Amino acid sequence: MQESRKLSPSPDTAGLYRSTFSVPKMDCASEENLIRMALSDTSDVQSLAFKLPTRELAVVHRGDAQAILKQLEPLQLGAELRDTAPVSPGYAAAPAKDAEDKAEARTLRILLGINGAMFVLELALGLIAQSTGLIADSLDMFADAAVYGLALYAVGRAASMKARAAHLAGWLQLVLAVGALVEVMRRFIYGSEPESTLMMGVGLIALIANVTCLALISKKRDRGAHMTASYIFSANDVIANLGVIIAGALVALTESPYPDLIIGTIIGFIVVNGARRILRLA
Secondary structure, three states: OEEEEOOOOOOOOOOEEEEEEEOOOOOOHHHHHHHHHHHOOOOOEEEEEEEOOOOEEEEEEEOOHHHHHHHHHHHOOOOEEEEEEEOOOOOOOOOOHHHHHHHHHHHHHHHHHHHHHHHHHHHHHHHHHOOHHHHHHHHHHHHHHHHHHHHHHHOOOOHHHHHHHHHHHHHHHHHHHHHHHHHHHHHHHHOOOOOHHHHHHHHHHHHHHHHHHHHHHHOOOOOOHHHHHHHHHHHHHHHHHHHHHHHHHHHHHHOOOHHHHHHHHHHHHHHHHHHHHHHHHO
16 A cells, blocks of 8 residues: 555544545555645545556545545545444554655755766767767756755645646656657658667667656655656666667667667657656646
8 A cells, every 4th residue: 555644633533534445446546646735735634555557546534524525526436435434543643744845855956867867868869970879868857957946845845836846747757758859850761870879878878867756756656746757767867878879789780770669659649648647637
């Protein structure tokens, strides 16, 4: 079960209830985050716990469980109240929200630094290597750096602000993906001679950087739509980096630019799909 604490509850558990909801259409992180955003500004909600495999949601809250259900119904996920009961006296208080926000901000600064540096490195070496795969991947790194910057801005702010940050990040990623696809088409028409060794070397460095980012962000991906957006982008990057390395090997074996053009196209569409998911989230 994945649990997040929204507010620090009082040590006195009088008036606290734990209600379990069945949510039949909650089958992925996108639906989970819709629920988080729907309930995030409700002061009576103390914590949320999700069981995606069984499509269950447990809410610790004050007040009537039916009020929580009414907030879930507009999401059209088929939510139903299963049971509700007073919270036991042993209910543990959540960590202070300020401490959580500071930890989140530290993580985002590290991610912003890694992706900003990798954007500059990949773009410069991608142009030298004449590799559309590296150029597309560098634009993806730039999009990620922008995402982390926007997410950093959203830390500690209202859920509506976090959603707007994720939405803006999604549109930014979409624009950059179209730019990468245009560059692939240009090189397909006018030709290119990608350097396979440079492609594989830079792709490996980028892979290490993105695996590091993914490990860091995975621990905090339930902190709002802005953090889930960051996690999705990092996961896409790992896939893209593996593709660049494979394309570099195929360029060396076939002495043809087409593997590079193909992976550049694939990365472009991966970025488009990531943008689509974020825009749906937000």
